[in-house]
Every structure is written in structure tokens, then in C-alpha cells.
Amino acid sequence: MTTAAETRSYAAQLTRDTLIEMYRFMVVSRRLDERAWALHRQGKIAFHISAIGHEACQVAAAYAINRGVDYVFPYYRDLTLALALGSAPQDFLLGAFGKATDPYSGGRQMPSHFSSRALNIVSGSSSVATQIPHAAGAAFAIKYRLQRGLQAPDDATQPRLALTCIGEGSTSQGEWYEAMNWAGVHRLPFICLVQNNYYAISVPYDQQSALPNVADRAPAFGVHGVVFDGNDVLASYDALRAAVERAYRGEGATLAEAKTYRPVPHSSDDDDRSYRTREEVEEWKRKDPILRFGSTLMERGLLRQDDLNAIDAQARAEVDAALRDTLAAPDPAPEDALGAVYATEDTP
Amino acid sequence: MTEMTLIQAITAAMDEELARDERVFITGEDVGVRGGVFRATMGLIEKYGPQRVVDSPLAELSIVGIGIGAAVVGLRPICEIQFADYIFPAFNQIVGEAARFYYRSNGVWHVPLVIRAPYGGGVGGGLYHSQSVEAFFAHVPGLKVVIPSTPHDAKGLLKAAVRDPNPVLFFEAKKGYRSIRGDVPDGEYLVPIGPARIAREGDDLTVYAYGMMAHYATIAADMVREQDGIHAEVVDLRTLLPLDRETVLASYRKTGKALIVYEDNLTGGFGAEIAALLAEHAFEHMDGPIRRLAGPDVPGVPFAHSMQEFFMPNPEKIAHAIRDLAAY
Numbered sequence: 001m002t003t004a005a006e007t008r009s010y011a012a013q014l015t016r017d018t019l020i021e022m023y024r025f026m027v028v029s030r031r032l033d034e035r036a037w038a039l040h041r042q043g044k045i046a047f048h049i050s051a052i053g054h055e056a057c058q059v060a061a062a063y064a065i066n067r068g069v070d071y072v073f074p075y076y077r078d079l080t081l082a083l084a085l086g087s088a089p090q091d092f093l094l095g096a097f098g099k100a101t102d103p104y105s106g107g108r109q110m111p112s113h114f115s116s117r118a119l120n121i122v123s124g125s126s127s128v129a130t131q132i133p134h135a136a137g138a139a140f141a142i143k144y145r146l147q148r149g150l151q152a153p154d155d156a157t158q159p160r161l162a163l164t165c166i167g168e169g170s171t172s173q174g175e176w177y178e179a180m181n182w183a184g185v186h187r188l189p190f191i192c193l194v195q196n197n198y199y200a201i202s203v204p205y206d207q208q209s210a211l212p213n214v215a216d217r218a219p220a221f222g223v224h225g226v227v228f229d230g231n232d233v234l235a236s237y238d239a240l241r242a243a244v245e246r247a248y249r250g251e252g253a254t255l256a257e258a259k260t261y262r263p264v265p266h267s268s269d270d271d272d273r274s275y276r277t278r279e280e281v282e283e284w285k286r287k288d289p290i291l292r293f294g295s296t297l298m299e300r301g302l303l304r305q306d307d308l309n310a311i312d313a314q315a316r317a318e319v320d321a322a323l324r325d326t327l328a329a330p331d332p333a334p335e336d337a338l339g340a341v342y343a344t345e346d347t348p
Numbered sequence: 349m350t351e352m353t354l355i356q357a358i359t360a361a362m363d364e365e366l367a368r369d370e371r372v373f374i375t376g377e378d379v380g381v382r383g384g385v386f387r388a389t390m391g392l393i394e395k396y397g398p399q400r401v402v403d404s405p406l407a408e409l410s411i412v413g414i415g416i417g418a419a420v421v422g423l424r425p426i427c428e429i430q431f432a433d434y435i436f437p438a439f440n441q442i443v444g445e446a447a448r449f450y451y452r453s454n455g456v457w458h459v460p461l462v463i464r465a466p467y468g469g470g471v472g473g474g475l476y477h478s479q480s481v482e483a484f485f486a487h488v489p490g491l492k493v494v495i496p497s498t499p500h501d502a503k504g505l506l507k508a509a510v511r512d513p514n515p516v517l518f519f520e521a522k523k524g525y526r527s528i529r530g531d532v533p534d535g536e537y538l539v540p541i542g543p544a545r546i547a548r549e550g551d552d553l554t555v556y557a558y559g560m561m562a563h564y565a566t567i568a569a570d571m572v573r574e575q576d577g578i579h580a581e582v583v584d585l586r587t588l589l590p591l592d593r594e595t596v597l598a599s600y601r602k603t604g605k606a607l608i609v610y611e612d613n614l615t616g617g618f619g620a621e622i623a624a625l626l627a628e629h630a631f632e633h634m635d636g637p638i639r640r641l642a643g644p645d646v647p648g649v650p651f652a653h654s655m656q657e658f659f660m661p662n663p664e665k666i667a668h669a670i671r672d673l674a675a676y
């Protein structure tokens with residue numbers, strides 16, 4: 001188990017431009033997410049599941065890896081991650097509206113089932129934890145290619161690790177255990193980012209595990225474990241970048257646990273008042289990752305309040321434009337339901 | 349031509365595909381130095397090394413789940429499930445994931461994966477080393493389900509499965525591993541996934557079967573031809589999904605009588621699909637009841653020899669059912 005103090009300060013090496021870019025992605029994600037909640041309330045979309053509160057660890061994960069090149073196997077809460085990897089706000093909205101041009105699934109999957117071959121974001125299902133073995137399999141493929149000389153070790157144009165994300169409740173699944181075990185046995189270039197928001201819908205973390213941290217289980221798999229403040233961009237980046245360096249150096253897998261919180265209901269179908277107090281939610285809202293990162297950037301003299309305001313206005317405009325274009329996009333034809341059952345060509 | 353057993357043909361297919369394509373690797377329990385508990389991967393680790401013939405942890409869902417992940421990013425895994433009975437821990441990965449990947453990504457991510465598993469009874473394996481699991485998977489669009497009955501087909505179909513861009517379940521009749529022998533061409537050849545094979549021609553009635561039961565059905569057809577002058581056509585389905593409906597229907601339109609043989613439990617088995625197909629699309633050719641000869645509806649093949657033999661269809665039982673139907 002690594003503590004924050006032991007990790008080199010990778011975050012200190014991030015440039016001003018990169019820090020601001022990361023902040024922008026967090027704000028765009030938040031504004032887009034809030035718009036989706038509103039669209040759901042207006043009856044315009046059938047479902048929404050939110051990344052609100054998780055933005056810091058997700059943007060850090062995107063920037064820690066080789067963005068758009070390394071394999072990513074996300075889960076439904078990874079809106080900020082998907083955006084920071086290069087998926088556009090409109091991609092998300094096309095999915096939320098189930099449009100024919102939804103790039104994730106052509107309107108087949110529920111919203112937030114991110115996928116892009118160009119960005120190496122691999123399609124996932126709604127069944128929690130099923131993507132973890134896939135990510136370990138992709139990491140296995142990387143190791144295989146390196147060992148067989150099919151890929152040069154330092155070739156940064158090729159994927160050099162697989163990152164996957166999951167909620168803490170879903171780590172109770174057998175899928176997670178079996179995949180973590182492979183990652184340990186084969187010392188795979190693999191990172192499992194657990195976004196521990198303390199609830200799996202209504203069920204609190206202490207009903208999932210007798211251990212204080214998910215990452216306490218790392219030694220059982222023979223992988224590296226690390227716990228960090230998932231609402232702190234810089235702490236998240238430090239921990240995740242260290243995991244990335246380990247993977248690139250061939251030193252094996254990391255179980256990285258971000259402590260965070262979901263200050264909104266689980267999904268648009270949930271009412272969180274039945275299982276947690278308003279006081280608890282309000283307390284976590286004061287630790288909001290965007291407020292925190294904004295203050296950090298101001299304290300460091302990198303941005304002023306009017307810069308933050310400008311970024312916010314820009315994000316709103318971007319979301320407005322994406323929504324306009326989405327509304328104009330066509331719905332799938334009914335019989336599109338019949339297509340793409342079997343692949344006919346074997347592309348590499 | 350070389351005479352081979354069913355399992356020798358399967359080993360030869362994997363050997364050739366490993367040699368042909370660097371992206372092909374094998375994983376499963378005991379596939380390495382042990383060469384598989386049935387010896388299907390015998391000699392392969394010596395030839396291709398432990399990076400390409402990988403002993404997996406004893407955990408089926410991850411054998412398949414790892415295979416899926418490796419397949420979608422460009423490798424060509426052959427996953428061995430030691431017995432078809434132990435495929436259920438991987439059911440979610442096969443049915444929920446492998447089968448749906450291509451559809452759910454609207455044709456963006458495909459899963460070129462082969463899952464091999466020995467299936468079937470008659471080997472003293474009891475409830476948990478005898479199961480026929482094809483009906484669960486033949487129900488699932490996005491999967492292909494292949495069950496060969498001859499060494500020729502086993503080799504050609506397995507090579508085709510490795511090259512197929514979709515997840516293919518390849519079920520091998522373990523009872524026939526060493527008892528089924530046949531000629532295998534010496535050079536490279538493929539048998540396409542999909543088409544059924546007319547194993548015996550005849551116009552009195554049609555026997556539909558696959559795997560071990562197709563092998564038994566040909567024996568039974570030869571018996572009744574010689575002993576009773578009954579000309580039974582045997583359709584060896586070879587691929588259950590996608591099913592060769594044309595061949596299935598064409599034979600029935602010729603004979604008007606159908607006996608469907610499978611060693612799975614009777615109810616909800618794959619034979620029900622054949623029966624429905626005939627009733628729906630060839631009703632006007634019907635010249636007798638559509639009959640199914642299958643295992644009884646009990647939760648498994650019992651261990652004791654007497655009960656096992658009671659459970660299993662065999663050439664004599666098939667011949668009896670043929671005579672019965674021919675006389676109708």
C-alpha cells in the first residue's frame with residue numbers, strides 16, 4: 001500500500017495549460033451532466049446516470065495515461081473520463097437521446113455506455129464488473145505483443161496499458177476478483193480505478209466489505225494498492241501517474257482507490273432521501289472537486305475568478321450547441337434493430 | 349488422407365492455426381505441460397511455448413473474460429473449458445458479453461473468440477462430467493455454436509472457427525474423442541461454419557442429429573438399411589447456430605418424416621427448434637409425427653452404468669425409433 005507522501009509529485013510537473021485544460025473538462029462535464037438531469041426532468045430523455053462529484057479522479061485518470069491511445073474500459077459513471085479522453089459532449093447527448101448517430105451504440109444501449117474505437121474506449125455492458133476481465137484481457141494482449149516482439153516497448157503510438165473503472169459496490173462481484181487475480185498472476189499492465197463513493201445505490205460500503213478500503217485487498221492479488229482523495233485532482237493524478245509508470249515499466253498492476261462521493265441520486269430512477277441524510281450530502285458538497293480545484297488554481301495564481309467565470313460560460317455555450325445539434329439528429333429506423341448481429345469481416 | 353481420431357483432428361487444427369497466425373493463443377485449465385486433461389493440446393506448449401499455451405487460473409469466467417478482452421483488441425484466443433459442465437461460471441461473459449459486444453457497439457467492436465468444451469455423456473462422468481449445454485447457447489444471437497461429428501469436420505470447422513470474426517462455441521463429443529475415427533485430408537482445408545451435411549442419403553425418413561448422436565445416427569441408418577431395407581437420410585447439423593434451415597427443410601420435404609436425436613434432456617432441447625421449424629415451414633409435407641429421441645427429463649446423467657445407459661440414446665435405440673417411425 002502506498003501513501004500519498006511516498007508518491008513522487010507527478011502533479012507538480014503538470015504545466016499551467018494542462019491544469020487549465022483539466023479544469024475545463026471538469027466544468028464541461030458538470031454543465032453537461034446538469035443539463036442531462038434537467039432534460040430528464042423535462043421528460044426529454046428517459047434516463048440519466050451522473051458523474052457529478054467524481055470529476056477529479058476521472059480527469060486525473062485520463063491525463064495520467066496516454067490519452068486516446070491506452071485502452072480504457074469505463075463504467076457508466078465515467079462521463080468526465082470519456083470527455084477528457086476526447087469523446088465530445090454531443091456524443092454523450094446523441095446516446096442520451098438514443099439517436100441513430102450515437103457513436104457509442106447507434107441508439108442500442110442506455111445512456112453513458114461510452115465506446116470509441118478511435119479513442120480505444122471499449123464498449124461495456126450494464127452488468128457491473130463484466131468489463132474488468134476484458135480490461136485484464138487487453139492488458140494480457142499488450143504483454144503478449146511485447147513478449148512476442150509484435151510491439152516495441154517504448155512505442156507510445158501503441159496502447160501500453162489497460163485502465164478500467166468500477167464502483168466500490170461492484171468489487172463484490174466474482175468478475176472483479178477473477179480479473180484482479182489474472183492481473184496479479186501475469187503482472188499485467190493494468191489499472192483498476194475504484195471510485196469509492198460509499199454507496200452502491202442505497203447499500204453502504206460497510207455492507208460490501210469488512211475492510212476499511214477496497215485497496216486493502218491488493219495484497220491478496222499480488223498487485224499494488226493505493227488509496228487517495230478522489231476529490232483532489234492533484235492527489236489523484238499523483239497516485240494514478242505512479243500506477244501508469246509502474247505499468248509502463250512492466251512492474252505490474254495497480255488497484256487504485258479514489259475516495260469520493262456522489263452528491264446526487266444514483267440515477268434518474270433513484271431517490272437518495274430514503275438511505276442518507278441531507279446533512280451528509282451537504283457536507284460532501286462542500287468538498288466539491290470543481291470548487292476545490294478552482295480554488296487551487298486561483299491560490300497558485302494560475303487563474304482569477306473572472307477566468308473561472310469565462311470557462312463556465314464557455315462550457316455552457318458548448319453544451320447548448322451540442323444539444324442543438326443533437327436535437328436535429330435522426331432517430332434510428334425501427335428495423336435498424338436487426339442490424340450488426342454478426343461480424344462478417346475480421347479486422348485486426 | 350490420414351486416419352485420425354476426433355481428438356487428433358482437433359489438436360491438428362490448433363497446431364496449424366498456432367503456426368499460421370501469431371495472434372492465436374490457447375488458454376484454459378491444464379492446457380500447458382499436461383496437454384489438457386483429454387490431451388487435446390498435447391505437444392503444443394513444447395512447440396509454441398508458455399506464452400502461447402497458457403495455463404489459466406482455475407476460474408472459468410475469467411478464462412472467457414480474458415479471452416474476450418484479448419480478442420477485441422486484436423488477439424485470437426482459443427479458450428478451453430475443461431468440461432462443458434463447467435461453462436456456467438462463464439455464462440454471463442459468453443451470453444451477456446461476447447454475444448452482445450458487436451450488436452451493442454453497432455458493429456464497432458467484434459469478438460473473434462473460440463471457446464472449446466468437451467460435452468456429453470456415456471463416459472461414466474455422472475451429473476457433472478456428462479452435460480450437453482448447447483441449447484443454452486444456441487438460443488443466443490451473436491454466438492455461433494458448432495458441434496462436429498467426424499474428424500474431417502472437426503478439423504476444418506475448428507480452423508474456420510479460429511478465423512471467424514465472431515464468438516464461436518465449439519463443443520466436442522468427449523465420448524467420441526478416441527472412438528470416432530475417420531479420414532482427414534493431408535493439406536490445408538476449412539469446413540465452413542453454417543452448412544449441415546447429409547451424412548446418409550435416403551427417402552423414407554430423416555434423422556436430424558449432431559455430434560455424438562450424428563455419429564450414432566449414421567450407424568443406426570446403416571443398420572436399418574441392411575436389416576430392414578429402410579432408407580433413412582441422416583442430416584448432421586454440424587452448426588446449430590446459425591442453423592442451415594434450407595438443408596433441414598429440404599430433407600423433410602423429401603421424406604415427410606423426422607426423427608430428431610439429441611442427448612440433452614428432451615424438454616426445451618435443441619430438437620424442439622428443429623421440430624418447430626418443420627411444423628412451421630413444411631407442414632404440407634408432413635407424413636407422420638415429428639419424433640424426438642433424447643435424454644429423459646432428469647437433472648443429469650446418472651453415474652451407475654445401468655442408469656447411464658438408460659439415459660443415453662445409442663445406435664440400437666435410434667434404429668428402433670427409425671423402424672417405428674418408418675412403419676407409421
Ligand SMILES: Cc1ncc(C[n+]2csc(CCOP(=O)(O)OP(=O)(O)O)c2C)c(N)n1
Nearest residue numbers: 077126127128167168169170197199200201
Ligand atoms: C450485475 C449487476 N447487478 C445489479 C445491477 C444494478 N445496479 C446498477 S448500478 C448498481 C450499484 C453500483 O454501485 P457501485 O459499484 O458502488 O457504483 P456507483 O454507482 O456507486 O458508482 C446496481 C446494484 C447491475 N447493473 N449489474
Ligand SMILES: [Mg+2]
Nearest residue numbers: 167168199200
Ligand atoms: Mg458506489
